[in-house]
Amino acid sequence: MKAKIHVTLKQGILDPQGKAIEHALDTLGFKAASNVRVGKYMELDLAEQDKAKAEAEVKAMCEKLLANTIIEEYRFELSN
């Protein structure tokens, strides 16, 4: 099973990289772009075949290491 994991700063926490990119987009003429948030994308293979167990495993990985839940939120998808 494959897990695709996204980690981003929580809404409401200043994302200086997102702001810089938003500014650059604006300079390039992409005036409609706003609220740019930069995050991390990770994918990994899991030996676990049971979806519920795999979900619990990835959640534990996110809570323990992949995200710092004081400042970040995470979401993930599982696929075969």
Place this chain on the structure above:
Amino acid sequence: MNFGVIVFPGSNCDHDCIHVLSDVLGQKAIPVWHKESTLDGLDAIILPGGFSYGDYLRTGAIARFSPVMGAVKQFADEGGMVLGICNGFQILLEAGLLPGAMLRNRSLSFICRDVHVRVENAATPFTGRCRPGQVLKIPIAHADGNYYTDDVMLSQMKAAAQVVFRYCTADGQVTPEANPNGSLDHIAGVRNAAGNVLGMMPHPERSAEAVLGNDDGKLIFLSMLDALQKAKLKAVLT
């Protein structure tokens, strides 16, 4: 006194810390490789600055799972003095030994220069040699020093005098201009609730000798030494 300076892969201020403790203060200071699992015979622990594990994932996020961190946590839980400087501070945050987290600097730049910090709590084992409100000039060198915690934790920390240093101007004014990295409430250093663990972004080991033009940072190490000697004396007398 015996100081242990933890060396992670990517630590680069370990020798500076050992130099100050041994050559400037005349104490025993040894490097402790991150694979060690005990801290026997050590009176205080320092987590030095650097780029442990290349700052991969988040600063300090991987170092906190180094084998030695179990022993550091136990050392701290038993009341041992632990000082985290810069990357060491980031590791202590990730390890949950100190409250909060670090964000990228507001400017997105790596900032390496002298800053001023105000001693907000001089009644800690790390600041006993300072006057309350004393301004120290100590250099910073980091890209992720923008301290953050939620409102609930911040008010708890304030109530318990856990904010030990705030960025300020040379004359001690806490102003937005004096905040180099965007830190919440201008926080430059915090301690745990028990008071025996301190994290600070400025590097006292880089400003601990008059010959280098600045020895304000020496006060931190001298304070630690005072506290350790006092504790030893108390242990002998009781």
